[in-house]
Amino acid sequence: MHGLVILRAISGFLALFSVPSLICAIWAFYNDRYQQASLFIIVVTTSIVVSVVFAIATHHRRKDTAQAKDVVGFLLAVWFLLAVLGGLPFYEVAGGKPFLALFEAVSCATTTGASLLPEDVTLPASLFAWRAILHVFGAILSVCGVILVINLVGASLPGLNASLPVRFNIEFSREGFMKIFVMIGSLIMGLIAFFTVFPMIDGASLREAVGLSVGAVTTGQVFDVAESNFAIGRLTYLSMTLAMICGSVNIVLLFNVARKPGAFFSNAEVISLLIMIGALTAALLIAHSGPESFLELLAWATSIVSTSGVLLDEQQSSIIEIPILLVFGFIGGAAISATGGMKIYRMLVLLSRSVQEFEHLAHPHAVRRVENLKERFPVRFVLTIWAYLIAFAAISMGLAACLALSGANFGEALSTSMGAITNSAALLKTGWMGGADYEALVQGVLSAFMILGRLELLLLLSWFLGD
Known part of the structure; x- marks a missing residue:
């Protein structure tokens, strides 16, 4: 493993991470939340200092050849940093409990979205934005990691390189990582901005619309939908369902959807995802006799299969039979979720191997x-x-x-x-x-x-x- 390659890539990530951290710090100061702002300042200062130190220490080792193991080491280190640095701003609202703050940060950074904060705690605007930022960074990081590994080991695995556009054929280095990070981040932010419009048309506030959109695109949960103060309409259900589907498939396919739309809809992962959502929607229609519309049940099904839970609060999930919830949630999370489209690849490998054995x-x-x-x-x-x-x-x-x-x-x-x-x-x-x-x-x-x-x-x- 090349430790200097990892440190140099970490310096690039922390430089990117310091930018939204600084914005949240300024936002907290603007709203007179000085203690909250001081926590953000610690994150900004630590990120910048560590980034500069690592960049200076590794400036003479720019041409080392990286391996797939280096990507794994880099991801482990970066998610540890996200957990620690991301947890600091939650320390005050967590009542001074470090493990609770850590859980909140990890839940956001892994695009899970579950929260253990007391129900009477209202997050300030800067901290709500921080949850969304961690979701976005976690989603980008996950896809970037898969892309970098494919570039390093894909040649030995049939069909794997074909899942990536040529533009992502980039080696693992600080410059290469930052290039992929910016490309994936631009696509995700564009999707978030696009899907934010529709809840606002239905009457949602900007905070609620952004939270729903970020959660849907990153397949996480920025806030509990039960806390929303607007009546969710058909437009929101439909738009968020489409956003969750976009976030659940191999997101790099979206770069070529305008040029090759047929390749997107004939992709094995897209087909598998749509079949899963359709099957769960049918199961909910049969098993559930409530007043919910078809679009609402479709949104529930997509929330479960995509692992986001965006349009499914705890009360609604409690009326779904446990076997249905666990089976479809487990399959969706184990085989089809937003990680760059690689979960379905392993299933195709096993299917191909099974055919070989039967032959x-x-x-x-x-x-x-x-x-x-x-x-x-x-x-x-x-x-x-x-x-x-x-x-x-x-x-x-x-x-x-x-x-x-x-x-x-x-x-x-x-x-x-x-x-x-x-x-x-x-x-x-x-x-x-x-x-x-x-x-x-x-x-x-x-x-x-x-x-x-x-x-x-x-x-x-x-x-x-x-x-």
Whole structure:
């Protein structure tokens, strides 16, 4: 692993991160919230100082060849910095509880969006904007990480490089990372600005419209929709559903949608996502006999499958049958969510491998053909996928058991566990945590598992692939 390459990339990230931090600090000062502003100033100062120190220390090592492992190390370091620096502004509203502030920051940075702050706490404008900023940075960082890994290991995995436009064929360096970060960030901010208009037409305030739009595009939850002060209309339901779909698919496909719209709608991930949403909507129509319209149920289904929970508050999720909520939420979070479109790739790999094995059973003497097929996907890669899926299920069950020992009932423990691992606000139940045993420990553990869930298989498997 090239530590200097990682440090140089971190310096670029912190330089970018200091800009919105400074804006929030100025905003807090403008609103006479001096203690809140001082916390933002600490974030700004730390980001700038560390960025400058790392840039100076690594200025002579600009041409080192990076590996996929370097990207994983970089992402681990950056999400740790996001957790620590992002948690500082929450320290005051968290009542001086560091683990609660850490949970809030990690939940936003991993685009989960669940909150443990007391219901009577009203976030100031600067802190509400901070939640949105962490969502945006987390979403951009996730997609950037996947793109960088694909550029480094994609040549050894059939069909993987084809998922990226040529413009993203950039090596891992500070300059390369910042270039990809700006491109992805520009697209995400453009989508957010576009979808913000529609809730405002329905009567939402700018704060509510931005919160809904950011949550939908980043598949997170900036605020609970139950706290909104406007009647959500058909235009909002439809626009936010489209925004969640855009945020849930391989976002880099959107760069080519104007030039090749057919490629977008024929993409395996897009088709899988639409089938999942349609199936869940049909299940809700059959199982639910309430007064909700078709558009509202469609928005609920998209909120669950996309893992955002944007248009689904806790009261609404409680009337959905637990098996339906868990099954579709788990599949959506485990296979189809906003991480650059790589979750569905592993499913296609397993499907292709299964077809090969069945063909071998039907034609056991076709040795040459099977050997040729084996060259398509490295055995170590396929084994890594199986190991990941087994570990995913085992970790979910193990975490659920620990949460049950902390005071959650079976349904709450299982739902919270899956919500943390899949970064799904629709599944992550928080109501029971107020009276949990070892509350700070539970918050710390869930924070760690949310980061683990955000680090995709494609990133983790780079530890096992050869250089």
